[in-house]
Amino acid sequence: MAAGTGSGRTVSSTFSPVKVWLLLPSWLIISFFLALPVLLMLIYSFLTKEFRGGVIWEPTLAAYDRFIFDRGLFGDDPPKIEWVYISIFVRSIFQATGATILCLVIGFPTAFFIATRATNSKIIWLFLVTVPYWVNLLIRTVSMKFLIRETGPLNELLLTLGLVDAPLKLINTNFAVQLGLFYSYLPFMVLPIYAALERYNFTFSEAASDLYAPKWTILRRILVPIVKPGIIAGCILVFVPSLGAFLAPDLLGGAKTFMIGSLIEDQFKGAAGNWPFGAAASMILLSLVLIVLTYYARAQAKEQI
Amino acid sequence: MLQDKLMTKKDAISLQEVRKNFGNFTAISSVSFNISDNEFFTLLGPSGCGKTTLLRMIAGFEATSAGKIKLYGDEIENLPPDKRPVNTVFQNYALFPHMNVTENIGFGLQMLGWSNLEIDRRVMEMVELVKLNEFANRKPGQLSGGQQQRVALARAMAPKPKVLLLDEPLSALDLKLRKDMRSELKKLQRETGITFIFVTHDQEEALSMSDRVAVMSSGKVQQIGSPSEIYEYPVNRFVADFIGETNLLDATVEKKTRGELIICRLSNDQRVTASTNSSVSVGQSGAISIRPESLIMGKRPHDSTDLKGVLGQSTYLGTDTQFEIRLGPGLTVAVRIQNSVLNLENFRNGDQVFVHFADDVARFLVD
Numbered sequence: 001m002a003a004g005t006g007s008g009r010t011v012s013s014t015f016s017p018v019k020v021w022l023l024l025p026s027w028l029i030i031s032f033f034l035a036l037p038v039l040l041m042l043i044y045s046f047l048t049k050e051f052r053g054g055v056i057w058e059p060t061l062a063a064y065d066r067f068i069f070d071r072g073l074f075g076d077d078p079p080k081i082e083w084v085y086i087s088i089f090v091r092s093i094f095q096a097t098g099a100t101i102l103c104l105v106i107g108f109p110t111a112f113f114i115a116t117r118a119t120n121s122k123i124i125w126l127f128l129v130t131v132p133y134w135v136n137l138l139i140r141t142v143s144m145k146f147l148i149r150e151t152g153p154l155n156e157l158l159l160t161l162g163l164v165d166a167p168l169k170l171i172n173t174n175f176a177v178q179l180g181l182f183y184s185y186l187p188f189m190v191l192p193i194y195a196a197l198e199r200y201n202f203t204f205s206e207a208a209s210d211l212y213a214p215k216w217t218i219l220r221r222i223l224v225p226i227v228k229p230g231i232i233a234g235c236i237l238v239f240v241p242s243l244g245a246f247l248a249p250d251l252l253g254g255a256k257t258f259m260i261g262s263l264i265e266d267q268f269k270g271a272a273g274n275w276p277f278g279a280a281a282s283m284i285l286l287s288l289v290l291i292v293l294t295y296y297a298r299a300q301a302k303e304q305i
Numbered sequence: 306m307l308q309d310k311l312m313t314k315k316d317a318i319s320l321q322e323v324r325k326n327f328g329n330f331t332a333i334s335s336v337s338f339n340i341s342d343n344e345f346f347t348l349l350g351p352s353g354c355g356k357t358t359l360l361r362m363i364a365g366f367e368a369t370s371a372g373k374i375k376l377y378g379d380e381i382e383n384l385p386p387d388k389r390p391v392n393t394v395f396q397n398y399a400l401f402p403h404m405n406v407t408e409n410i411g412f413g414l415q416m417l418g419w420s421n422l423e424i425d426r427r428v429m430e431m432v433e434l435v436k437l438n439e440f441a442n443r444k445p446g447q448l449s450g451g452q453q454q455r456v457a458l459a460r461a462m463a464p465k466p467k468v469l470l471l472d473e474p475l476s477a478l479d480l481k482l483r484k485d486m487r488s489e490l491k492k493l494q495r496e497t498g499i500t501f502i503f504v505t506h507d508q509e510e511a512l513s514m515s516d517r518v519a520v521m522s523s524g525k526v527q528q529i530g531s532p533s534e535i536y537e538y539p540v541n542r543f544v545a546d547f548i549g550e551t552n553l554l555d556a557t558v559e560k561k562t563r564g565e566l567i568i569c570r571l572s573n574d575q576r577v578t579a580s581t582n583s584s585v586s587v588g589q590s591g592a593i594s595i596r597p598e599s600l601i602m603g604k605r606p607h608d609s610t611d612l613k614g615v616l617g618q619s620t621y622l623g624t625d626t627q628f629e630i631r632l633g634p635g636l637t638v639a640v641r642i643q644n645s646v647l648n649l650e651n652f653r654n655g656d657q658v659f660v661h662f663a664d665d666v667a668r669f670l671v672d
Contacts, residue, residue, distance in 0.1 A: 210365075
């Protein structure tokens, strides 16, 4: 993390033995509700599909094979690469990246604004950022749908103002999905960046300005590098859930905006599902996320040295 | 007119009726003085006296509410900090934590558009100057307080500023290091010939390093002078009290004598000869300031002007011992005497003693 000025924290030797016991509840929850289900999914992804949902305990690579190869209707054609699922993945990555960039572009100035207010108004602004979270995500996403549909308030406003001649077709587009993701996850971007800016010592900016740096250079060379851990944390917190999101693409998007989250959701829903395939898709998604996070951790470690 | 311009050209900084208000609060109320080229000038005062605000106005971090700030004759009060050819050493150094020593020192030069070759040469020169050769590639977090302090100095001096501003740069160091840095700072200033404006609340720092000191309190400059001037000839109660330790005794002018000397009456009706630099009239009230170390104490009186008193508490201070002597009801003076010239055994609580005031040690200060 960004090394501030000042010395490191000292750990009290009198109180340190307590630490182990305090971690026990977390360890229990992580093993039962995280490690075990993921392990179960990993096992399911290598099992055979049962027709009414569920699995048969016969190990096979069929789920992964189906994800990558097209072997025709009866499964005996020479294998070709299956682009359908790969393109869903690529689209998901694009959508999540877009949502992350949108969140960053809007979230950074917002966090900067809040961090530079007086203490009292800071609390109010932070409260306002979290207000949307008092409403269920489903309801928020549905409201967004009503807002941007062809006969919705947004289009009516644009038409009245004469900014457009015909209603904009926003619903069922990639843009709508991105808007939905952006709206869902914006606070996840604002809060970590705010926390980093809150620790930022504005004397650094004064020092840079004293050393003849103009305002934008201070932002680029001093402020952003120092609060970078906050920015990266915000990006991860937005990117990862956006990648697996299914509510926004289901409600705001159409068939052309299908994302991994929806694909996986469908495999476990109803009789048409394919549990091993859904599990395999989940595992591929998880690996993708882990690769990104490992890369980030490596880069961080390198910077520390 | 021409002469006037030439005169101001000589001054590194010239403050003309500079004022600063924060809302209804007046932080600086109309301050005017000049700082000469190559001078080590110190702004000294208790916290909240406005010394840091004044420094920040020279640096450009605070806008002036009124008045002019001139740098070698050019008005700079409306320029942003990055357009002022002055550099600052910050109280907590404000070293960029993501840059190593070399990058920190080179930052200002980069911003000024120096070539990489020139930057490298100058940075090496500065690293050498502050003796940090072995640490050139370390980040601020890997340096001790004293080393960080040196980096901050090198960073601020690298762009060859006309004036260097130092905002309590030694306050974060421990006592031993602070004393070493004092002489080093003074040496650096003499060698580089840069005008230093140094802000501190530590009078020892101010007295030991400065060519001139401005003593400030509640947004005003109380006195400007050389260290010995402000120590030996304080102009008012505040300066006398703030600089060093002093006895402040309420007194009334009784008689004017030759030159600057006057006879004053203390509250216990005893008389003391004091010097003054302001014109006083008989009957005027004020205070007499005498440094504890200027007083002489004995079992027997030196002469008829000595004051009789009763010895109170004594405090052992290593090289010295400080005695409290009651001269009368509500009138106590502190006397400090070197232990090497005094046999402590002879002086006990409750003993009767005589305090000798030499003519030139007492200063009469008008209220």
